[in-house]
Amino acid sequence: MLYHVRMDVLIPADMDADKVNELKATEKALSQKLQEQGKWRHIWRLAGEYSNFSIFDVDSNEELHDIMMSLPLYPYMKVEVTPLLRHPSSVRDDDS
Ligand SMILES: O=C(O)CC1=CCC(=O)O1
Numbered sequence: 001m002l003y004h005v006r007m008d009v010l011i012p013a014d015m016d017a018d019k020v021n022e023l024k025a026t027e028k029a030l031s032q033k034l035q036e037q038g039k040w041r042h043i044w045r046l047a048g049e050y051s052n053f054s055i056f057d058v059d060s061n062e063e064l065h066d067i068m069m070s071l072p073l074y075p076y077m078k079v080e081v082t083p084l085l086r087h088p089s090s091v092r093d094d095d096s
Pocket residue numbers: 007009027028029031050051052073
């Protein structure tokens with residue numbers, strides 16, 4: 001199952017810098033592990049914003065939910081999830 005997820009990161013301005021760096025580093029490591037596993041298929045930065053568009057390929061709503069809840073930056077994100085399905089006009093064979 002594919003999902004488009006928009007993540008807007010909203011870290012409090014007064015958070016300790018070392019804590020921020022630790023959160024970003026652990027977020028990056030988990031993100032890259034999930035990308036290697038094929039669960040987090042794409043991640044794109046939105047130009048000029050501390051936001052990303054991501055595509056997840058997971059087995060269920062529950063798996064996506066569990067992944068989102070596990071993200072170290074989740075408490076500091078606004079998240080919008082859109083379930084996706086193959087478009088009948090698509091000519092690609094790798095988008096489902
Ligand atoms: O920087 C972001 O957009 C938040 C984020 C998600 C995965 C990651 O490494 O950073």
